[in-house]
Amino acid sequence: MAHVQFVRIKKLQGDGILLAAAKHNLREIQKELGADSHIDPARIADNIVLQAPKVASEVVSNANQLLESANLKRPLRRDHVRALEIVASLPARTRIDPKTLLSGRF
Numbered sequence: 001m002a003h004v005q006f007v008r009i010k011k012l013q014g015d016g017i018l019l020a021a022a023k024h025n026l027r028e029i030q031k032e033l034g035a036d037s038h039i040d041p042a043r044i045a046d047n048i049v050l051q052a053p054k055v056a057s058e059v060v061s062n063a064n065q066l067l068e069s070a071n072l073k074r075p076l077r078r079d080h081v082r083a084l085e086i087v088a089s090l091p092a093r094t095r096i097d098p099k100t101l102l103s104g105r106f
Helices: 017-025 041-046 056-069 098-102
Strands: 006-013 081-089
Antiparallel strands (some): 006 081
16 A cells, blocks of 8 residues: 655635635746746646635635635634645655546545
């Protein structure tokens, strides 16, 4: 069985943070893709989103719908957590084909 190389979990708090994180993760921020960027545009196709909208604005819309359906006491605390961002990476030499992660058969 393959082991995860690393896992990072980050709390997303504050107004606008969910949209900013979704834009970053979905590579919608053009200035991050330039020549001086830390993101290699040639490798963006290697990123796999297992289950989520393909556009940042839809991520925020889904989160707002879930928040409304939860019937939480209003107003929310100023420091409430909007979402958890979880990133996992497999070792470079893993035998798992990342495309099979989408099917659930790994």
